[in-house]
Amino acid sequence: MSKKGIILIADDDSAVLDTTSTLLELFGYSVIQSRNGLEAISKYKEYRPGLVFLDVKMPKMDGYRAFFEIKKEFPNAKIIFMTAHADYSEWQKAKSKNALELIEKPYSAEELKDLVERFYTEE
Amino acid sequence: MVILNEGKMSSLLSYKYYIRPTAHQLYGNKASKSKHHQNVHKSIKILALEGPMTTWEMAKIKFPTDNAKIRSKEKEYRRLLIGRIDKGRFSDGVMDLNLILIDSKSTKRNPGNRYRLSLFGILYCLDQMNFSEKEIDRIAKNYEIILPLVFGKWEFLKSIIGKHVYNISLLGKGLLFDNLNIISIKKDEFYELISYFGIKVNTLTESFNEQKIGEAISLWFYVTMLYFPSLMADRKSKRNEKILYKVLRKDQELQRWFLDFLSEAKNFYIQRSKKLEGISIV
Numbered sequence: 001m002s003k004k005g006i007i008l009i010a011d012d013d014s015a016v017l018d019t020t021s022t023l024l025e026l027f028g029y030s031v032i033q034s035r036n037g038l039e040a041i042s043k044y045k046e047y048r049p050g051l052v053f054l055d056v057k058m059p060k061m062d063g064y065r066a067f068f069e070i071k072k073e074f075p076n077a078k079i080i081f082m083t084a085h086a087d088y089s090e091w092q093k094a095k096s097k098n099a100l101e102l103i104e105k106p107y108s109a110e111e112l113k114d115l116v117e118r119f120y121t122e123e
Numbered sequence: 124m125v126i127l128n129e130g131k132m133s134s135l136l137s138y139k140y141y142i143r144p145t146a147h148q149l150y151g152n153k154a155s156k157s158k159h160h161q162n163v164h165k166s167i168k169i170l171a172l173e174g175p176m177t178t179w180e181m182a183k184i185k186f187p188t189d190n191a192k193i194r195s196k197e198k199e200y201r202r203l204l205i206g207r208i209d210k211g212r213f214s215d216g217v218m219d220l221n222l223i224l225i226d227s228k229s230t231k232r233n234p235g236n237r238y239r240l241s242l243f244g245i246l247y248c249l250d251q252m253n254f255s256e257k258e259i260d261r262i263a264k265n266y267e268i269i270l271p272l273v274f275g276k277w278e279f280l281k282s283i284i285g286k287h288v289y290n291i292s293l294l295g296k297g298l299l300f301d302n303l304n305i306i307s308i309k310k311d312e313f314y315e316l317i318s319y320f321g322i323k324v325n326t327l328t329e330s331f332n333e334q335k336i337g338e339a340i341s342l343w344f345y346v347t348m349l350y351f352p353s354l355m356a357d358r359k360s361k362r363n364e365k366i367l368y369k370v371l372r373k374d375q376e377l378q379r380w381f382l383d384f385l386s387e388a389k390n391f392y393i394q395r396s397k398k399l400e401g402i403s404i405v
Contacts, residue, residue, distance in 0.1 A: 015302035022298040023306065026290070026351065106306055 003030040005120060006047050010040035010066065011055035011082065016105065020053065023109055027116060037061025041069050044077065051120045056083040056090075064090045071097050078119050082107070134324050135339050138243045139297035146220055146247055153251050163217055164251065166203050167240065171248045172258060174265035175226040175239035178204065204238060222247055242269060242336050250295030259289055269333060272341035272380065283370050290348055294340060299324075300347055316346050319388040342384060345370075345377075 007029045011017050014035075021031040032047050034040040036058045044052065052070070054063035061069075063081055070077050075098075081091065084105045091102050100119050103111065151160035169181050182196035204223055206216030217223045222244035226237045240248065245266060248254070254262070263274040273280070273291065280288050300317050324339050349367035371378040 018298060019300065019302045019306050021296075022293065022300050022347075025293050025296075025298060026347070109306055112306070 004028040005051075006030050006032060006049040007051045007053070007116070007120070008032045008034065008040065008043055008047065008049040009053040010034040010037065010043075010058065010063070011053075012036060012058045013055070016055070016082070020112065023112055024116065027113055029116070029120075035059075037063060037066030037069075040066045044070050044074070048074075050078065051116060052077060052079045054079055054081055056081055057085065064094055067094050067099060068097065078121060080115060080119065134336070135294075135299055135343065136301065136324065138246060139299055139301075142220060142222070142243050143247065143250070143295075143297050146222060149215075149220070150217075153253060162199070162203055166200055166217065167222065167244060167248050168252055170223065170238060170240050171245065171252070171254075171262050171265070175237050177229045177235045177237050179235060180229075181238075239269075240266065242333055242340060245270070246295040246340075248295075249292035254292075256286070256289055259292070270337050270340060272338070272377065273344050276374065276377065279374065280370065283373070284349065284366055287348060291344055293347075294343055299343065313346070313351050315392065316385075316388060317351075319391055320346055322391070323387075341380075345381060 004027075007024050009017060009020055009024070009031060010033075011020070012035050017033050017035070021033060024031045032043050032049060034043045037054070038061045040052070040054060041061075043049075054066055056063040058066075063083075067079055067081070070079065078100060079094075080100045081094065081102045082105055083102060091099070101115060103115070150163045151157055153164070155161065155164075166181065169184060170176065173181075173184070178197045178200040179193065181200050182193045185196060186192040202214075202216070204216050204218055206214050206219060218225075218238075221241050223238050224241045224244075226239035229235050229237045245262065249259070249262075260277065263270075263277040267274040267277070277288065299321075301321050303314060303318060303321075320339075320342050323342070345367060349365075349370060367381075371381055
């Protein structure tokens, strides 16, 4: 079945990865998963997704560092952060580099759908 | 009814946490370059697209008339499916993981086992083989008897929900909605339905037949694919009718089956709430 596009989601918690991926697939997108910031960068380069969801706290490389690395090479990348523990100082820096949103876990299916509809664009 | 190997194939959760990851480990993924992986994928693909058949019939697809070549290919397929223990060598076959099962005995001139994909074999190949929509239609036709509430209603479902039927391959990826605490979708009854589905699926660990697993796959399909997206769409479009209701209204068999599930879920929650009401601390 043809999909609306590709979304990348990076989170070290497989429960979050699974449930969010199920929702995004049901909304009609093809989902690429990664479990840390480093993997997210390499998958971004490989797939050029139209939207990225990055967890803030991840092993190997956290979401903020991955964000700045991706933005260095792809300034137009559309990136949303997900967190259970908001660190607003880092978020402010990321926001100044056009990070789209910071959503707190648990988020609702409606919130997720709304974000995708607002921000998804083809890379 | 096929009885499955105990402990290996008891529920959708065992597909997600045991069969799928083990199959990836043993047979690679669609990009794998290993000859063995490619041969396993080829045999699974033949059974998916052609339906139940003997290893002789599988071999004849590549060599329709050359008997010597058919014989050698047939042996290759047989070893792939059932494994080998001859001449001091030992290897598991695809059947050991319950992706492929013996369907029946062939009654043709050379009697032999007729093989087919198990339900988990079907999910695995929907995840791994990059099938086109036409090919998925063929699989649905070949396997309508073992998944009657979905594959048996395939053309009817397509006429109402269109290409969304092909989303059944999401289940092949193990996307079960079994971690609902992560997402707050608690305001809708979907939460109760899918949670009860999880409870029902977990209790299947005590039973090992494909009919019950087929029912679990069907419930997942109708609750997740038809009920949930409708709830999401209604808010935006203000359309009142859920897609699932349209389907159920037109098919009495599906309607009875789904209403049974609903009343089972209602009874479960009533009983549980009685347990809570019975708590007396002071």
